[in-house]
Amino acid sequence: MDQRTPVRRTARAAALVLLVLTTSTGCTGGVEGRPGAAGLRDPYFPKLGNGGYDVTHYDLALDVDPAAHRLRGTATITARATQDLSAFDLDLVGLTVESATVDGRPAAVNRAGQELTLRPDAASRLRRGSTFRTVVRYSGSPRTLTDPDGSQEGWLRTADGSVALGEPTGSMAWFPGNNHPSDKASYDIAVTVPEGLTAVSNGELASRRTSGGTTTYRWHTGEPMASYLATVAIGRFDTKESTTADGIKVFTAADTTVAADSARILARVPEVVKWEAERFGPYPFSATGAIVERSGDAGYALETQNRPFFHGPPDAGLLVHEMAHQWFGDSVTPDSWRDMWLNEGFATYAEWLWEADKNDRPVQGRFDAAFEDDDNWAFPPADPPTAADISQAPVYGRGAMVIHRIRQAVDDDKRFFALVRGWTKAHRHGNASTADFTAYVEKTTGQDLTELWNTWLYGRSRPASKD
Incomplete structure (x- = not known):
């Protein structure tokens, strides 16, 4: 119908009724908007990631018992709505969700495969452009996932603890999130482990505190990071801390059984960073380093942000490769x-x-x-x-x-x-x-x-x- 044609009153009334139904009763609890997409249609992993919002910060608090293979976590996710949202999804595999809130109000929770759907209550108004905070409390035995190429990722048991590796899908095995490289965010990750174990993660070590038989390590990553680059390694490590001439904080951790064999190559981390910066541009982060586990604890190295992971002491070529990813993959x-x-x-x-x-x-x-x-x-x-x-x-x-x-x-x-x-x-x-x-x-x-x-x-x- 041409827009200039007069519209009869009955048609106007019908349209008004339809509008009311769409904006009010079309969503559970009277929340306006529409659900965010469950998946971003990645060419190879179409279910990864979610639409309708952009995460700006993850605050993860993890309490881990490696011996029992148990994890209890609280994920506080700050995000900006990119549409009017009536509901939205997070990616999470296996773990049991105990509660969820959006802006402090309880949210309805639904699970279907890797999709965790949260529907805010009627008082919530997630308008396009608004910032909202989601808190998810969860627990269970985190899973090890098998990639299409047969390699393992997610939450892997090691000889004396565990390590979380996320490329391309594994991060959803240990925290809920928008698990696609296109949605980057800053991170705070606090990990509580039995006293005597060390918990290593991305970014800078903000604090460590021991009390009542456990130690909590708090790590801060101020620069944006894709979820697949987040890591946690728990075990008995020989750790070293220093600062480069350019002010970059260096933190290396090597499993005590391979620490001696790793010492010489890990001492070259600042040299490699300086050499690559001359060719690729200024180092893009405030921290660098490496994590070296035993060779049997994982079958590959990975460019986890700020702190690449290695399965056994790397040679110089592998160190150069994973450190180059800090520019190509981690920053860009x-x-x-x-x-x-x-x-x-x-x-x-x-x-x-x-x-x-x-x-x-x-x-x-x-x-x-x-x-x-x-x-x-x-x-x-x-x-x-x-x-x-x-x-x-x-x-x-x-x-x-x-x-x-x-x-x-x-x-x-x-x-x-x-x-x-x-x-x-x-x-x-x-x-x-x-x-x-x-x-x-x-x-x-x-x-x-x-x-x-x-x-x-x-x-x-x-x-x-x-x-």
Whole structure:
């Protein structure tokens, strides 16, 4: 009907009734708005994350009994509504929710798989743009999850405690949240453990206090962090604290059984941070360090923010790789899991650069070896076929080849590293996609690099020549 056509009074009345029903009775308890989406439709993990709000801060208080494999937690989540909300979801697996409030008022709780749906009471008004606080109290035995590629994450038991690893989905095994890399927040994490054990997490150690047979460690992460980068490691550790010449606080923790073997490489953390800062731009966080567990406690290393996790003492190449993620992945975080090659390609290329600088092994030689490796041509790094493939060889090796081809296209090392530093500055503490990156490179270089992207980033077969 044309907007200029007169509307009869009965039609107006019907429309008014419909409006009232939609805004009042359409939501339980008379809360206005609509439910936030259950899942952000990530290309590989469509149920991860939730719509309708943006988390700004997590305050997690955990009481952990490793021997009994029990956790009791309180998650206080501060968020901003991005729409008028009648209900919203958090991601949580396995643990029992004992209570939930929104802005101090009890909220109705519903569980369905990994979705925890909270519906505020009638007095709540979660308007678009408003800030609200959710408190969830929960407990239970946190689960170890199995990834599509067969690796384990979530809450893992160790020989003398436990460790929480979250890439790509595991954080929902130990705290409720908006579990997608596109929603970053600051964190305070307090962990209470039996006296004699140490609890290590992200950021700066704010305090430790022992009382009544337990010790509480409080950690603060002021810069935004994606949920998959949050960690807690509990056990018997040899810890060391220091401060770099640039004022960055260093905290390293090594399981007592591997502390001696780890000491020399962990002492190089400040050296690696300084070396990478010269190439990638200022270190993006106030704290750095590492966590080293026994080799049997997990099957992989992970770039947990401020404090990468290692399964056994790492060599220099692995340390360089995980520390490079502090720029690529932790500070500049992918928009979705399809963009993971931006993390791994740059971190792998950092290894190549280190080898060239420290061991006189030319980057071109590493590029040539990667080109000849059939595994790197299984699929395009920017388009893995399934969730099981996002951590496979092309994302790493061929991702690094893409970076080297950009360097060759620029044909000037000074301009190339200025481009890299510009990228980490432009998206510092934010999110970026592959499209953001390719557009940035073309704008910065003034070149049309369509052929480079089509061949190296999206091409489905190895070109006839690496030149």
